[in-house]
Amino acid sequence: MHDKTLTELAAALAAGEFSSRELTESLLGRIERLDGELNSFITVTADQALSAADAADAARAKGDAGPLTGLPLALKDIFCTQGVRTSCGSKMLDTFVSPYDATVVEKLAAAGTISLGKTNMDEFAMGSSNENSFYGPVKNPWDLSAVPGGSSGGSAAAVAAGLVPAALGTDTGGSIRQPAAFCGITGLKPTYGRVSRYGMVAYASSLDQAGPMARSAEDCALLLGTIAGHDLRDSTSVARGVPDYRDELEASLSGLKIGLPKEYFGDGLDPEVETAVRDAIKVYESMGASIREVSLPHTDLAIPAYYVIAPAEASSNLSRYDGVRFGHRCENPADLIDLYKRSRAEGFGEEVKRRILIGTHTLSEGFFDAYYKKAQQVRRLIRQDFLDAFEDVDVLMGPASPTPAFDLGAKKDPVSMYLQDIYTIAINLAGIPGISVPAGFVGNRPVGLQILGPHFAEQQLLNVAHQFQQATDWHRRQPAFGKENA
Amino acid sequence: MQWEAVIGLEVHVQLATQSKIFSGASTAFGAEPNTQACAVDLGLPGVLPVLNEAAVAMAVQFGLGINAEIPETSIFDRKNYFYPDLPKGYQTSQMYHPIVGPGEVEIALDDGTTKRVRVHHAHLEEDAGKSLHEDFHGMTGIDLNRAGTPLLEIVSEPDMGSAKEAVAYIKALHSIVTYLGISDGNMAEGSMRCDVNVSVRPKGQETLGTRAEIKNVNSFRFVEKAIAYEIERQIELIEDGGKVVQETRLYDPEADETRSMRTKEEANDYRYFPCPDLLPVVLDQAYVEHLRESLPELPAEKRARFENELGLSAYDASILSSTRPMAEYFEAVKDSCNDAKLAANWVQGELAGQLNRENLDIVDSPVSAAQLGGLICRVSDETINGKAAKQVFMALWNGEGATADEIIEAKGLKQVTDTGAIEAMIDQVIADSPVQVAQYVEADEAKRGKMIGYFVGQVMKASRGTANPQQVNALLKQKLDQA
Numbered sequence: 030m031h032d033k034t035l036t037e038l039a040a041a042l043a044a045g046e047f048s049s050r051e052l053t054e055s056l057l058g059r060i061e062r063l064d065g066e067l068n069s070f071i072t073v074t075a076d077q078a079l080s081a082a083d084a085a086d087a088a089r090a091k092g093d094a095g096p097l098t099g100l101p102l103a104l105k106d107i108f109c110t111q112g113v114r115t116s117c118g119s120k121m122l123d124t125f126v127s128p129y130d131a132t133v134v135e136k137l138a139a140a141g142t143i144s145l146g147k148t149n150m151d152e153f154a155m156g157s158s159n160e161n162s163f164y165g166p167v168k169n170p171w172d173l174s175a176v177p178g179g180s181s182g183g184s185a186a187a188v189a190a191g192l193v194p195a196a197l198g199t200d201t202g203g204s205i206r207q208p209a210a211f212c213g214i215t216g217l218k219p220t221y222g223r224v225s226r227y228g229m230v231a232y233a234s235s236l237d238q239a240g241p242m243a244r245s246a247e248d249c250a251l252l253l254g255t256i257a258g259h260d261l262r263d264s265t266s267v268a269r270g271v272p273d274y275r276d277e278l279e280a281s282l283s284g285l286k287i288g289l290p291k292e293y294f295g296d297g298l299d300p301e302v303e304t305a306v307r308d309a310i311k312v313y314e315s316m317g318a319s320i321r322e323v324s325l326p327h328t329d330l331a332i333p334a335y336y337v338i339a340p341a342e343a344s345s346n347l348s349r350y351d352g353v354r355f356g357h358r359c360e361n362p363a364d365l366i367d368l369y370k371r372s373r374a375e376g377f378g379e380e381v382k383r384r385i386l387i388g389t390h391t392l393s394e395g396f397f398d399a400y401y402k403k404a405q406q407v408r409r410l411i412r413q414d415f416l417d418a419f420e421d422v423d424v425l426m427g428p429a430s431p432t433p434a435f436d437l438g439a440k441k442d443p444v445s446m447y448l449q450d451i452y453t454i455a456i457n458l459a460g461i462p463g464i465s466v467p468a469g470f471v472g473n474r475p476v477g478l479q480i481l482g483p484h485f486a487e488q489q490l491l492n493v494a495h496q497f498q499q500a501t502d503w504h505r506r507q508p509a510f511g512k513e514n515a
Numbered sequence: 516m517q518w519e520a521v522i523g524l525e526v527h528v529q530l531a532t533q534s535k536i537f538s539g540a541s542t543a544f545g546a547e548p549n550t551q552a553c554a555v556d557l558g559l560p561g562v563l564p565v566l567n568e569a570a571v572a573m574a575v576q577f578g579l580g581i582n583a584e585i586p587e588t589s590i591f592d593r594k595n596y597f598y599p600d601l602p603k604g605y606q607t608s609q610m611y612h613p614i615v616g617p618g619e620v621e622i623a624l625d626d627g628t629t630k631r632v633r634v635h636h637a638h639l640e641e642d643a644g645k646s647l648h649e650d651f652h653g654m655t656g657i658d659l660n661r662a663g664t665p666l667l668e669i670v671s672e673p674d675m676g677s678a679k680e681a682v683a684y685i686k687a688l689h690s691i692v693t694y695l696g697i698s699d700g701n702m703a704e705g706s707m708r709c710d711v712n713v714s715v716r717p718k719g720q721e722t723l724g725t726r727a728e729i730k731n732v733n734s735f736r737f738v739e740k741a742i743a744y745e746i747e748r749q750i751e752l753i754e755d756g757g758k759v760v761q762e763t764r765l766y767d768p769e770a771d772e773t774r775s776m777r778t779k780e781e782a783n784d785y786r787y788f789p790c791p792d793l794l795p796v797v798l799d800q801a802y803v804e805h806l807r808e809s810l811p812e813l814p815a816e817k818r819a820r821f822e823n824e825l826g827l828s829a830y831d832a833s834i835l836s837s838t839r840p841m842a843e844y845f846e847a848v849k850d851s852c853n854d855a856k857l858a859a860n861w862v863q864g865e866l867a868g869q870l871n872r873e874n875l876d877i878v879d880s881p882v883s884a885a886q887l888g889g890l891i892c893r894v895s896d897e898t899i900n901g902k903a904a905k906q907v908f909m910a911l912w913n914g915e916g917a918t919a920d921e922i923i924e925a926k927g928l929k930q931v932t933d934t935g936a937i938e939a940m941i942d943q944v945i946a947d948s949p950v951q952v953a954q955y956v957e958a959d960e961a962k963r964g965k966m967i968g969y970f971v972g973q974v975m976k977a978s979r980g981t982a983n984p985q986q987v988n989a990l991l992k993q994k995l996d997q998a
Contacts, residue, residue, distance in 0.1 A: 109561045122560065129554055131561060228561040234791035263563050264794050342791055345593050348604020349558040353657065369597055392595070392786035401788060 030055050031191035035100055035248040038194055042099050049099030053082040053143055056101050060192050063511050069187040071106045071164050072114050073146035081143040098141030103196040105184050106147035108134050109228040117230045118150040118162040121350045121357045121376030131228020133239055133256045140255045145193055149183030152378045154201055154232040156180050157449040161380045170510040172473050175434035178208030184242050185212035190511040195243035201236045202335055203453025206465035209242055210429035210477020213467045216242040217249045220484045221460035222267035225260030231346040233339035236457040245504055246494035250274035277488045278495040283317030286422040292328035293427030293452050305469030305476040306428045312500050325414040330407045331455035337391050337404035344388025412459040419483045424493055428452055429465040429477035462487050466494045467503035517718040520746045522681050523673035525710040526688055527666045528698045530573045536641050536665035537564030544704050548658035556663045558602030563792050570665040573697035574614045574639050579807050580691050581634055583618025591793045595786040600644035600657050610787040613638035621815045622683040623833050632684050633672040640666050678742035682735050690814045694839045702734050709738055713745045725759040729773050732766050741766035745773050817842055825855035840878045851888025854895055861891055865908050882911045890919035902980050903928040931982045941990055944973045955995055
């Protein structure tokens with residue numbers, strides 16, 4: 030059962046091939062046996078999952094099953110879950126049990142899905158390798174010496190290893206797409222405002238967006254339809270109808286205009302990754318799509334702008350972790366300042382502290398105009414680059430990451446880690462949607478093809494991704510890790 | 516050397532919304548600590564603010580009430596600092612694009628003149644919680660009930676020159692916000708709190724002196740005393756060869772002095788930036804116009820109308836328009852008795868005196884406006900005389916009857932205007948006072964005028980105060996002159 034897509038599992042449940050309890054038990058068993066090595070989960074909620082599975086089976090027996098009823102999945106540990114620890118990968122929130130559910134968690138539960146637990150992540154979603162977790166690094170199921178990517182590395186690894194058919198991730202600068210690429214799965218970052226952020230622990234509020242990570246574009250379409258939509262509790266969520274994202278999956282790509290940003294095929298791109306991506310684009314050509322080169326002239330400014338805006342917002346968003354109301358509090362504080370200093374010094378990891386410091390600095394009097402304001406100007410230019418490009422083409426394509434998954438511990442200095450996100454970060458700054466789909470391998474490490482569309486073009490992105498998956502089987506490949514004799 | 520003070524105020528007005536500015540929790544005062552703080556107010560991980568439209572409407576109403584510009588777009592910023600009763604580690608406020616632009620407030624001065632104080636802007640922000648330092652055995656308790664309560668911070672230009680003007684300004688603001696119904700204006704519960712900026716300079720000098728800011732002064736009286744103290748302090752300091760430093764000071768009402776809290780060097784860098792969780796507030800013209808049309812008559816307009824249309828004195832008009840309950844009471848009395856001057860006299864005389872004696876607010880008056888109006892009607896149609904009217908008023912105050920008519924009837928206070936009855940009483944008094952009558956007869960005209968008072972008093976006494984005094988006077992004179 031563990032190698033099926035959500036869509037296939039839904040059909041099997043509907044056909045009575047097995048029950049949701051059997052499916053849930055089977056996956057919990059795999060987690061039990063395999064995750065000790067993978068470390069993709071921070072918290073496994075087996076008891077809640079089994080009772081939810083029984084409820085789903087009972088609903089099905091009564092004829093009350095919807096398309097997602099009884100389907101297991103996992104939640105990145107950034108989503109608040111009532112009664113379940115929500116750690117955000119940080120010592121700071123190691124003991125934090127949320128008293129409420131995030132909107133997306135409510136929506137998934139209302140649709141009848143079953144959460145098996147909370148997946149590992151870079152602390153407060155800051156990182157590209159999942160090595161910044163208080164709970165230790167996650168391994169890449171394709172190669173246990175490689176990172177799974179980050180920050181949604183636990184979600185990506187769990188799906189790739191067949192521990193869950195799908196998971197929710199979040200993407201602030203590539204945190205869904207890059208780990209999806211590294212782990213050979215499909216991951217969609219929706220348009221900013223498409224999915225409610227209520228109950229999602231904030232990293233950089235103007236960039237954060239939740240999205241599905243699964244084994245196929247079709248599964249992402251199914252999940253996106255469930256989690257998307259306006260939320261009165263999130264003012265930045267957009268009041269716009271939610272289509273059935275599966276409706277257009279089979280549309281023909283004949284006449285599709287694909288742009289290849291020349292900046293995404295330049296220096297620093299691993300030649301084998303480039304080959305895989307160009308081969309994927311040939312598949313589209315064979316479907317009748319036309320290819321042209323386009324330019325996103327401000328691409329080289331995306332990382333600098335991001336590393337001003339995101340840390341600035343983070344420095345403010347993370348101020349609430351002060352040891353006063355919840356989260357880590359130091360032992361025996363001498364006074365208030367000591368309480369603040371030690372609680373935060375002990376509770377946050379190195380990368381989080383670095384970004385808080387950067388953000389505090391860039392917002393400071395005398396630096397604000399040179400950094401924050403300038404970065405916002407750059408952000409507008411970057412957005413305009415995309416709007417201009419979409420005047421000429423329907424979608425943009427390129428690599429999701431300049432290299433395949435790198436080795437655990439390989440990137441010691443923060444800047445080389447930041448440069449990993451060169452192809453994903455601008456998308457968050459522009460607020461547009463992007464999807465990464467498996468498109469080959471470099472050795473045993475997967476390569477992701479990134480497809481970008483205009484704001485709210487998720488339906489088209491899913492159509493384009495799905496058509497590729499109809500013509501190729503990269504997304505069906507499975508790592509040796511986790512293959513068990515049934 | 517002659518000195519002059521320059522004073523500017525930042526007044527925080529708590530808006531009278533049902534729920535908080537960014538959450539659905541109640542804003543009611545006085546609940547058990549932390550029972551009115553929801554996940555959003557606690558700043559739990561993952562929560563997001565949603566702007567309360569009622570707070571926006573109230574802020575705009577205030578802006579319209581002071582003839583301010585209402586910018587089309589306003590933006591919420593985060594003011595970042597750590598404090599235990601500030602749950603998110605930042606206060607959501609409006610630094611660069613406030614909801615209310617420049618406007619003006621007219622203040623009434625003691626000499627009967629008015630002055631215009633310019634308002635630089637007013638912005639919306641959330642209140643913090645409260646730190647409780649008592650009863651926690653050396654620790655501090657945090658009550659977050661107040662966290663997220665909507666505040667309108669009204670920032671004046673440095674247009675005031677004395678403590679009295681500053682108080683008049685705050686009173687004018689108090690009157691505007693309570694008229695608009697956008698705040699209960701309850702200073703004791705912290706619904707209006709002031710930060711006062713004070714500097715002094717030699718009279719006639721153009722440039723401003725260095726200012727000190729006095730934080731959190733919470734009553735009209737303390738504002739006046741704090742400013743007076745601070746002006747004195749700064750003048751003495753400079754005259755002694757010292758220099759005023761830019762700093763934040765605290766007023767201690769017990770010692771009646773201001774004390775340094777922190778200097779500019781220690782001041783926080785609040786690292787303001789636009790709050791990414793809230794969209795810019797865009798007000799369309801129709802929305803603003805709708806609010807403008809629903810605006811009630813404000814104190815300045817009311818004062819002018821009382822003076823010009825009702826013919827009240829400037830003083831009466833100013834007092835009676837000073838608060839909305841006062842104005843509403845007065846107008847209700849006036850409408851029911853149809854005599855603005857009598858209504859003004861009664862509200863400011865007998866009623867105000869009695870309220871004052873019993874330390875009651877006009878809204879708690881035991882005598883309703885309709886009751887007082889009914890009483891005044893009986894005075895103006897001469898059913899009762901002035902003396903009886905005071906008796907009726909006290910009876911109404913003490914709840915001895917539902918209407919003036921009922922009490923007049925029950926107590927037999929109806930004025931006696933029957934000439935025959937009055938004459939009979941006069942004849943009796945004359946008969947009983949032969950000595951006084953004899954003296955009167957011998958007296959000259961000037962003396963007689965004084966002596967007649969005795970006879971009037973006797974007749975009134977005989978009528979238990981119900982005889983019409985003018986009639987008594989006239990008839991007595993007639994009879995005595997014939998005696």
